[in-house]
Amino acid sequence: MINFNFFPSRRLAFYTGKLFLTRGIAVLFSLSLVLMMLNLLSESSKILAVPGNTNAEVWHYVALRLPQIVAFAFPFSFLLGTLIVFVTLNQNSEVIAMKAAGLSAHQVIAPLILVSVVLAGVSFAFDEYVVTKATAELSAWDGNDYKPLPPESLVTSNVWVTNGDDMVRADLVIGRGAATRLQGVRLYDRQGNSIARIIKAERAVQVPGAWQLQNVTVYDSGQNMIRKLPTLRELVGVEPGRFTLAKIDPETRSLGRLRDNIAELRAAGRQTDAVETGLWHKISEPLSTILMPLLAAVAAFGLARSGQVLARAAIGMALGFAYFVADNFALAMGNVGAYPPLLAAWAPFLLFLLIGETVLVRSEE
Structure with missing residues (x-):
């Protein structure tokens, strides 16, 4: 039964x-x-x-x-x-x-x-x-x-963004919004199919309308020379959201934060x-x-x-x-x-x- x-x-x-x-x-x-x-x-x-x-x-x-x-x-x-x-x-x-x-x-x-x-x-x-x-x-x-990280909790590594024909890589993106700063910056200044300059900087902070690169090394392929500069103003018009939204890994974010990221991506007109x-x-x-x-x-x-x-x-x-x-x-x-x-x-x-x-x-x- x-x-x-x-x-x-x-x-x-x-x-x-x-x-x-x-x-x-x-x-x-x-x-x-x-x-x-x-x-x-x-x-x-x-x-x-x-x-x-x-x-x-x-x-x-x-x-x-x-x-x-x-x-x-x-x-x-x-x-x-x-x-x-x-x-x-x-x-x-x-x-x-x-x-x-x-x-x-x-x-x-x-x-x-x-x-x-x-x-x-x-x-x-x-x-x-x-x-x-x-x-x-x-x-x-x-x-x-595996080097020491900044004490901030909002840190993203290995971020790539494009700025026109140029490509930018940041080893670390720290903070959000107006407090965003970059460490280990590499900027590949492309002209046509060739790279005109490779700019390396230890860090980058926001200035009105652009970013200020600090402790800069510039390689000029046209003149085949290297220059070292204390600061350099680059990335004109690049918003900090370009870096903070460029790499969103769902494995590193909670559900609530993912919903916020989706809203930010939609507001920026990007794929979600x-x-x-x-x-x-x-x-x-x-x-x-x-x-x-x-x-x-x-x-x-x-x-x-x-x-x-x-x-x-x-x-x-x-x-x-x-x-x-x-x-x-x-x-x-x-x-x-x-x-x-x-x-x-x-x-x-x-x-x-x-x-x-x-x-x-x-x-x-």
């Missing part, structure tokens, strides 16, 4: 939900630790190569990089955690016992889905309040070759597809945790003695990998404007929700 109660047994729901949570956290801890160690092997030498940097800077790097790794590994860890739970339950014939007691496939995975909803909320909050701040600081620090895609993806990405029990459920059903448990687990893992590939592909298409932002952010989630539900229904049949 089929039990139509969504959670027919509180004890059973707690048992399976606890298994899912503990296995997923264990995989997340192990995977994050391994990825952090591998990343540290490649970056620690770069950090310590900067004069004045010590082990304290290495640990600071770990504190900034680890939240990114945890956020990256979060959904995949719970996919593996679900597979471990379902394979174990299947091999111990516990799923058979549940089915014999009248539970449907949906009722078996319902506790895991409930825990996944909570985990999705935790993932969203962690990304909004921890990962974005850590990513913004790490991106600026990495862009500055990439930023809007990133905004919607910030909502859809944490929800991917909800898909993991559904995609891995194929490993729970079927007789263990049939010898197909590992094959079913491989199918569940393949479905999870396929989701991440499709999600990254759609995100890339949204960033270049090939897909509308809503479609790019939500299509993979909805598609694999239908695939997972179809596989679950077929498994139950």
Whole structure:
């Protein structure tokens, strides 16, 4: 007799939900630790190569990089955690016992889905309040070759803008609005298809209608000579918003700040597809945790003695990998404007929700 109660047994729901949570956290801890160690092997030498940097800077790097790794590994860890739970339950014939007691496939995975909803909320909050701040600081620090950063919180690295035929690169853009200043400025003065001058300056500050470059080195290709100047007035008519809006990385901004950036881009008459895609993806990405029990459920059903448990687990893992590939592909298409932002952010989630539900229904049949 089929039990139509969504959670027919509180004890059973707690048992399976606890298994899912503990296995997923264990995989997340192990995977994050391994990825952090591998990343540290490649970056620690770069950090310590900067004069004045010590082990304290290495640990600071770990504190900034680890939240990114945890956020990256979060959904995949719970996919593996679900597979471990379902394979174990299947091999111990516990799923058979549940089915014999009248539970449907949906009722078996319902506790895991409930825990996944909570985990999705935790993932969203962690990304909004921890990962974005850590990513913004790490991106600026990495862009500055791990040299000390200014104390301001609004710092963007490696920004390119165009001014007519000229191209301008700033190592760091610090502040916003009238307080914006630049560090490590390179101006490529182009005339036709050739570069007439290359201007390098340690910093640039705003003056009425232009920017004042300080500690300037000018290479003149026509005269093949180098001049050094204390100051130089350049970039006439270039607004500070050209620098602050030239590079908007959704990974380094909260939802509220992204909405403000979209409004600023629209006011400036610029494309917002990439930023809007990133905004919607910030909502859809944490929800991917909800898909993991559904995609891995194929490993729970079927007789263990049939010898197909590992094959079913491989199918569940393949479905999870396929989701991440499709999600990254759609995100890339949204960033270049090939897909509308809503479609790019939500299509993979909805598609694999239908695939997972179809596989679950077929498994139950």
